[in-house]
Amino acid sequence: MSSVIEIADEQFEQEVFEADKPVLVYFWASWCGPCRLVSPSINWIADNYSDRLKVVKLEIDPSPTSVAKCNVEGVPALRLFNNNEIVASHEGAIGKQQLQKMLDDHL
Template sequence: MSSVIEITDAQFQQEVLESKQPVLVYFWASWCGPCRLVSPSISWAAETYGDRLKVVKLEVDPNPDARSKCKVEGVPAIRLFKDQEILESSEGAIGKQQLQTLIDNHLN
């Protein structure tokens, strides 16, 4: 059972871009109400897909470099990376079903 890994700008290159497996990056902020709604789905994704997908979360305010690199305009935001490329992008609150579809489209 995998859990969500909390990272910073300093870890972004190694944990996301250099990862051998696909990585779901969840951008969030402590002041963001919709982020609190999406968080349980992110944890669910880590537990469900942990054998095939790395799930990381990055708080946007103290980590402007990764936010800028991924062109995150608002939170919550999700980026699905594979081989240093963004395969899928989502901004705003999404439900568990939408998240599952987003992931399944690229893992299956």
């Protein structure tokens, strides 16, 4: 069972800005092919980094407010928040090792 939390616009503030540790937000869409390639890595990160990172998943189509707030221009997209600031971001497909490096550089 993955520890990725699925959210929408309504939960964004609470789950991301009120979190007590860094949060990786994964923006995705059901019609996005590359998102299907990235999802297993996101699940792996959620399971293996859970002691120091919270992972949330937000579908872009029903959540335009959060998409605009985070300047997401394409999916898959990642935003790493720490203390309410975006400290790292990535758009497009990303491999597990690249993702680990991005997180390790900022955690």
